[in-house]
Amino acid sequence: MKPSSMSTKERRALIRICVALFLFLVLFIIDKTVVLGSVFQGSAAWVFPFCLYLAVYLLIGYDVLWKALRNILHGQVLDENFLMCIATVGAFALAIYRGVTGQPIEGFDEACAVLLFYQVGEWFQGYATGKSRKSIAGLMDIRPDYANLLRADGSYEKTDPAEVCVGDTILINPGERVPLDGVVIKGASTLDTKALTGESLPQEAEAGSEVISGSVNLTSQLYVRVEKTFYDSTVSKILELVENAAGQKSKAENFITRFAKFYTPIVCGVALLLAVLPGLITGDWSTWVYRALAFLVVSCPCALVISIPLSFFAGIGAASKYGILVKGSNYLEKFDRANIFVFDKTGTLTKGNFAITKITPANNADEVLRLAALAEHASNHPIAQSIAARYGKPTDKGYTLTNVAGAGIIAEKDGDVILCGNEKLMEEHGIPFCRETDVGTVVYVARNGTFIGSLLITDEIKPEAKEVAGALNTMGCKTFMLTGDNAAIAKNVATETGLTGYRASLLPQDKVAEAERMLTEKKPKDVLCFVGDGINDAPVLMRSDIGIAMGGVGSDAAIEASDIVLMKDDLRGLPLAKRIARKTMAIVFENIVFSIAIKVAILILSAVGIANMWLAVFGDVGVAVLAILNAMRVNSKYQ
Amino acid sequence: MKKTYKLEDLDCANCAAKMERAIAKIDGVRAVSISFMTQRMALEAEDDRFEDVLQKAIKACRKIEPDCRILL
Numbered sequence: 023m024k025p026s027s028m029s030t031k032e033r034r035a036l037i038r039i040c041v042a043l044f045l046f047l048v049l050f051i052i053d054k055t056v057v058l059g060s061v062f063q064g065s066a067a068w069v070f071p072f073c074l075y076l077a078v079y080l081l082i083g084y085d086v087l088w089k090a091l092r093n094i095l096h097g098q099v100l101d102e103n104f105l106m107c108i109a110t111v112g113a114f115a116l117a118i119y120r121g122v123t124g125q126p127i128e129g130f131d132e133a134c135a136v137l138l139f140y141q142v143g144e145w146f147q148g149y150a151t152g153k154s155r156k157s158i159a160g161l162m163d164i165r166p167d168y169a170n171l172l173r174a175d176g177s178y179e180k181t182d183p184a185e186v187c188v189g190d191t192i193l194i195n196p197g198e199r200v201p202l203d204g205v206v207i208k209g210a211s212t213l214d215t216k217a218l219t220g221e222s223l224p225q226e227a228e229a230g231s232e233v234i235s236g237s238v239n240l241t242s243q244l245y246v247r248v249e250k251t252f253y254d255s256t257v258s259k260i261l262e263l264v265e266n267a268a269g270q271k272s273k274a275e276n277f278i279t280r281f282a283k284f285y286t287p288i289v290c291g292v293a294l295l296l297a298v299l300p301g302l303i304t305g306d307w308s309t310w311v312y313r314a315l316a317f318l319v320v321s322c323p324c325a326l327v328i329s330i331p332l333s334f335f336a337g338i339g340a341a342s343k344y345g346i347l348v349k350g351s352n353y354l355e356k357f358d359r360a361n362i363f364v365f366d367k368t369g370t371l372t373k374g375n376f377a378i379t380k381i382t383p384a385n386n387a388d389e390v391l392r393l394a395a396l397a398e399h400a401s402n403h404p405i406a407q408s409i410a411a412r413y414g415k416p417t418d419k420g421y422t423l424t425n426v427a428g429a430g431i432i433a434e435k436d437g438d439v440i441l442c443g444n445e446k447l448m449e450e451h452g453i454p455f456c457r458e459t460d461v462g463t464v465v466y467v468a469r470n471g472t473f474i475g476s477l478l479i480t481d482e483i484k485p486e487a488k489e490v491a492g493a494l495n496t497m498g499c500k501t502f503m504l505t506g507d508n509a510a511i512a513k514n515v516a517t518e519t520g521l522t523g524y525r526a527s528l529l530p531q532d533k534v535a536e537a538e539r540m541l542t543e544k545k546p547k548d549v550l551c552f553v554g555d556g557i558n559d560a561p562v563l564m565r566s567d568i569g570i571a572m573g574g575v576g577s578d579a580a581i582e583a584s585d586i587v588l589m590k591d592d593l594r595g596l597p598l599a600k601r602i603a604r605k606t607m608a609i610v611f612e613n614i615v616f617s618i619a620i621k622v623a624i625l626i627l628s629a630v631g632i633a634n635m636w637l638a639v640f641g642d643v644g645v646a647v648l649a650i651l652n653a654m655r656v657n658s659k660y661q
Numbered sequence: 662m663k664k665t666y667k668l669e670d671l672d673c674a675n676c677a678a679k680m681e682r683a684i685a686k687i688d689g690v691r692a693v694s695i696s697f698m699t700q701r702m703a704l705e706a707e708d709d710r711f712e713d714v715l716q717k718a719i720k721a722c723r724k725i726e727p728d729c730r731i732l733l
Contacts, residue, residue, distance in 0.1 A: 096724045102675065148672060155698060271694065279678040327674040328697070335698040 028149065035145050039138075042082035046138055049074055050131055068121025075130040076114070083110070083137040100286045102322040109318040110137045113635065116308050116315075136319060136635050143643020150650045151328060154336065154657070164217045164236040164257055166201035170194070172245075183235075184252040194244045200235050203255045208245035214238040218260070219590040220345025236260065259581050263347055270350020271331075274610050278330045281618075282323035289625065293317035296629060309631070316628035319638035325617045329649035330610055336656035337606030344660065345589035346599045353585045355610075357568055358603040359549045363494055363596070364537060366554035366562075367505035367512070368404075370572055371519060371593075372481040374555070376408035382458060383475035390475035393467050396421060397433040397442035405463055405479055406431075430465070441468040448473070461514045463507070486593050487519040493597040495522065502540070504533050530558055537562045553596065555580065570596070598660055606656050613649045620645050663692075663705040667732045668722075671700050676726040683721040689714045702731065 028036070053071060080087075090104040098104070110133045117129030171181040172191040183201040186192060191207065194200055200213070210228040215221055215237040224240055227233055233246055235257035252258055297314035301307040334351035341348050348354050368374050383390045395413035398406035400423055410417075421433040421440070429450065430443010441447055448455045448466050455473045458464040462480035466473070491501050503524040505512050512526035525536050537552060544550055552559070552566035555573060560583040563569030571580035573591035581587055588595040624641035627633035633641075671677055677697040684693045684704070692705040706714040719731050 092727060093725075096727070098725060102673070151674075151698075155700075279681075282675055282678060283682070322675065324673070324675055327678060331674070331696070331698050 029152070032145070032149055032152070035141075039082070039141055039145055042078055042138055043142070045081070046078050046131075046134060049078060050135075053131060068118060068127045071127060071130050072114075072118065072121070075134045079110070079114075079134045079137060082134075082141050083107075086137065086141070100290060100321075102324065105286075105290070105318045105321050106137065106140055109315045109635070110134075112311065112315045112318075116312055119308060132635055136639050139636075139639045140319075140643060143639070143647060147324070147328065147643065147646050147650065150647065150654075151332060154332060154650075154654055164199070165261060166199040166235065166257060169201040170198075183255075186248055186252065188248055188251055190248045192246050192248060194233075194239045194246060196239055196241055196243065198239055200233050200237050200239060200246070201255075201257075202246075202248045202252055203235050203250040204233055204246040204248045206231050206233060206244055207247050209243050211242045211244050212240045214240050218256070218345065220343060220595075221590050221592075260347065263349060263581060263587075270352045272334060272351040272355040274355060274607075274614065275330050275334065275351060278323075278326050278614070282327050285323045286321050289317055289321040292625075293321070312635075313628050313631060316633065316635050316638040317625060319635060320621055320624050320628070320641040322642055324642070325621075325646035325649045326614065328646060329613045329617065329653045332650060333606055333610045333613060333653040333656055336653055337602055340606075340657045340660065341599055341602050344595065344598055344602075346595050346602075347581075347587040347589060348599070349585050349587075353568055354603050354606055356549055357551070357586065357599060358607040359547070360551045360568060360600070361499045361548055362502070362540070362544060362550040363499055364502045364504060364540065364550060364552045364566070365521070366533070366552075366559050367503050367507065367515060368481060369555040370553055371487050371503060371515060371521075372483050374404065374481060376404045376463070376479050376481050378408060378412045378477050379462065379480045380458075380460060380478035381475065382456065382478070384456070384473050385475075387475070390467050390477060392417075393440050393469060393474060394442050394465060394477055397423065397431045397440050397467075398465075401425075401431065405465065408479055409465070409477065439470055442466075461510050463511070483515060483518055484593060490593040490596055491519045491521050494600075495520065497597070497600060504528055504536055506530070506533075533559060534561050534565065537566060541566065553593075601660055602656075605660075609652055609656050613652055616652075617645050617649050662708045662711050663703060664711075666702045666704065668695070668700045668702055669730045669732055671695075671697060671726065671729045673726065676729070679725050680722050680729075683725060684718045687714055687717045687721065690718070693718070 086103045087107055090101065090107040093101040094104060113129060113133035113136065117127070117133065120129060121127050166183050168180045169183045169186050170178040170193040171186055172193065173179055178193050186202055192201065192204070196211070206227050206229050208229060210226070212224040213227050213233060214224050215234065217238070218234065218236045225237075227244060232249075233244065235255040293314040296317060297311045300310040304310070331351070334354060337354050338348045338351065341354075348357070365371050381387050381390055391409070391413050394409050395415075396417040399410045399417045401407070421435045424432045424434070426432060426443065426447060429447040430441065433440040433442070441451055441453065442465060444464065445455070445457070445466060448468060451468070451471075453468045453471060453473055455466050455468070456476065458476045458478055460478055462478045465477045465479065467475055467477070494501050500523070501521045503512065503516055503521050505515075505524065505526055506528050507526060509526040512524045516524040528536055541550055549567045551568040551570055552562050553570045553572065554563055555571065560579050563571060563580070563583040568586060569584040570586045570588065571584035572588045572593070586599065621641055624633050624638055628638055674697040677695045681693055681695040684690060684695075689710040690704070690706050693702065695702045704715065704718060722729055722731060
């Protein structure tokens with residue numbers, strides 16, 4: 023659907039407004055040139071212009087009148103339709119009063135125009151919110167409509183993705199959206215994951231690679247074995263998150279709804295006083311009633327009530343365009359104030375791809391690697407896996423492997439003893455070894471009491487880490503790193519990226535404790551963000567003020583536990599999200615101040631008689647329209 | 662139990678806020694949030710009374726904004 027397309031309801035309303043506006047202008051011009059009130063003579067001369075204006079008034083306002091009546095019957099007294107009716111019917115009544123009492127006939131045009139412009143404003147307001155809603159919802163529109171399910175007879179059938187089971191085979195044609203998470207069993211293609219991660223570079227997929235629902239198949243057919251049901255697929259998780267995002271309301275939104283709750287009754291109360299008290303004192307009823315009616319026109323808090331959630335919505339939408347999912351407007355609001363960033367090291371600041379960078383043999387380099395792989399091949403520790411990956415060959419079988427916690431692994435077969443681990447393991451067994459001085463994780467290997475050599479394993483720092491730490495530091499934030507590695511590695515990473523601090527040698531449970539400590543020590547105004555990959559730091563993500571998970575695609579635990587998800591494994595999302603949050607909050611603040619200030623100014627001006635009803639209408643719908651347009655500025659480009 | 666419902670023809674932001682307040686007052690409602698932007702209502706209520714609460718919520722919405730419908 024084109025974003026510019028209008029619904030039939032909107033189009034009909036627009037036609038009605040145009041017809042009414044045309045008739046009104048014709049009537050208005052004739053009235054000003056001919057003066058309709060003087061066409062007939064006598065005390066009932068006002069009836070002729072009154073009837074003409076009333077016809078236009080009814081044409082433009084019959085639905086407002088009807089709604090007002092209906093809501094009154096439902097007990098909704100301070101309903102905006104009702105207030106608008108009181109104001110305009112009151113203006114008519116005043117004009118009739120002038121006519122009956124023989125004063126110059128005027129005021130019919132104004133009553134008619136107020137309702138007309140009210141309708142114009144309402145229409146525009148509805149159109150603008152509808153349009154922004156569509157354009158932002160369009161960004162999040164990743165819901166697949168169907169899946170091509172392989173039937174037993176070999177044919178493909180279009181099915182509802184929710185009905186496909188795990189293990190079924192589906193066909194994804196070029197141009198179609200991947201409906202469910204799965205693994206490619208046949209075919210090779212490129213996938214566009216932009217809607218999910220904001221990553222504009224297409225990804226390659228071939229037999230054996232995982233595909234994520236929500237991405238779009240670009241080049242050729244893919245046959246995919248379904249690994250997750252629709253409900254568990256990435257696309258459902260994300261949609262659920264986006265749909266619930268609006269449920270978490272920000273303080274600014276709560277403030278506005280509370281403000282609106284009191285604003286309307288107060289303005290109406292003041293209007294009543296304004297109509298009665300000065301009238302009683304001065305006896306000049308029509309002037310003061312007129313001013314009170316202008317009050318009623320400004321009494322609707324719509325501009326505020328619409329523009330604030332719209333700004334947040336636009337902010338969340340803008341962030342999602344870059345693959346940043348914010349779980350609610352309260353987090354966007356809080357993230358603007360975030361000033362302490364705590365990073366997990368492995369997989370967040372570093373790539374988490376441990377690789378052997380140096381082998382220091384006592385004499386034979388191949389032997390070091392072969393024995394290390396033999397001892398470590400069964401372990402799923404990333405360090406052990408990096409050794410097995412580097413060796414890449416099958417290892418000797420038949421060894422009994424014993425894990426020595428915090429030290430390493432001992433492999434034994436028929437009296438052949440291989441020690442593989444850190445310096446503690448070497449020292450415990452009294453083996454003289456050559457200490458590795460470079461920074462990194464060192465694995466020493468010894469066989470039957472003789473030192474064979476050592477391996478140095480390091481983890482690459484992400485290329486953008488330095489830039490991001492620098493950007494956050496210049497924004498006035500503190501940056502910390504928590505890691506299980508020793509102080510030397512931690513210090514190296516911290517200085518290279520430019521972090522303001524680090525805590526090293528933390529066991530997984532210590533990380534939670536350390537984060538807890540930082541949370542209790544921070545000042546009440548500080549907002550602490552924890553950035554992790556969500557794999558083993560879910561408790562910290564949940565405990566911190568804002569939990570940010572990186573590389574959220576495919577990790578349910580991370581999406582569940584965090585408040586903000588960076589779908590793309592790229593730290594640059596952090597300063598970007600911060601800029602979006604800052605702009606959103608700036609616009610929210612502008613809208614609150616601007617709308618309230620204009621409304622109060624118009625109220626004061628009408629009370630003293632400077633502003634008339636025309637200006638009051640601007641105070642109602644004009645301000646709303648301007649605030650909406652301002653809110654849409656949030657959804658601009660950030661890169 | 663928490664359920665999300667889509668709202669149709671929710672045209673006025675202030676009405677959404679009014680509806681939210683009215684529903685929050687219904688006995689048995691734990692939490693309710695109506696989003697004007699996404700046109701959705703998230704209703705959380707006690708499990709055994711959910712249906713009853715939902716009916717009352719529908720009634721409350723109809724009273725405030727008769728044009729707006731809750732899609733079940």
